[in-house]
Amino acid sequence: MQLKSYVLAARLEDIVDAANTRLSRMPHHRFTLVHSDDRAARGAKSGLDLKVLDAWNGHKRHTDTLSGGESFYVSLALALGLADIVTAEAGGQALDTLFIDEGFGTLDEDTLHQVLDVLDSLRAHDRTVGLISHLPELRRRITQRLHISKNIDGSTLTHLTEAAE
Template identity: 40%
Template sequence: ERRAAAAHASDHLASLRDDLAGTLQRLEAEEAASAPLRRLSALFDGRNPQGLDLETYAIGAMFDRVLAAANRRLGPMSGGRYRLEREAEGGGGRGRRGLGLQVFDLFTGKARPTATLSGGETFIAALALALGLADAVESASGKVRLDTIFIDEGFGSLDAEDGAGTLDRVLQALGALVGHTRAVGLISHVPLVQEAIPNGFYVHKEPAGSRIETRGPV
């Protein structure tokens, strides 16, 4: 009886072994067939050497186009000193990897954080980014046109230096836009900026309310 029971258990285990071998073969076939899709899914989810998911990669590609357009503006406004570039490694915290921004200083030959820029340099970098974004949007969609841009303040932070001065270079870069692709409106309390604008308005505050005075070319 014990021999018969052992033989029966042995036959049952052999049957289970055969079933398990067949199941393992089917799993290996399914894994081999799905391996490319699983690798692709891992890349989409950021499980790659760069740690970038697909959405961040796509945003980064568009960001590069914006930076390329912004640098065409930033170069003349900074006297050829600065170039904006994307941090490949990204910063810490909860920010997305690969979407950090740094500035390359041609005077030192090194990249540094944008936080090290002065107030005036930060203003022209932000202005260049805004203009670059406008250029990128227009180039990406023929139906979208940004014909008018208003820039509110910020000019008081620009320091006059190396003869022509940063303010003059910025105004020259903005003046090059007028009549070519778009109109530029400047809102400023800086007298030099007001004098550089050929057409504009003065807003006078009075007890009874504000009064607008039209000013044309002198």
């Protein structure tokens, strides 16, 4: 394993630990991320692979086998875990804002509500969460919105403070 891969793998382990703390607070407590030293192309050890341990069947599986909703939870946990690590290494300087661009369209209705509950809990703990989406369900649930309209003369930003009906 090359030195840079070794260093990155060590950092990834820290992020995975922090992500698993976040993932354990999400609905169903089904998945745990596992850092893997699987071989990369041509048999080289990359040390930068992730798998998920599925508590429902006890098997490790590749992250590319996750459904849209499962993938969303794992990605959100990884983003929050990375933010936690950066915050800890920046002397406690908090990263208070998180932007999530789409991905909501891959979620079924129940999973969407569970994800929004998780995001609401982040907002309740002084974190600003910006969602970028086109889903009508989000328009109904999110009361503070920015609407961006594009036209030939440029873009217009409108601040909306009530949920759409």
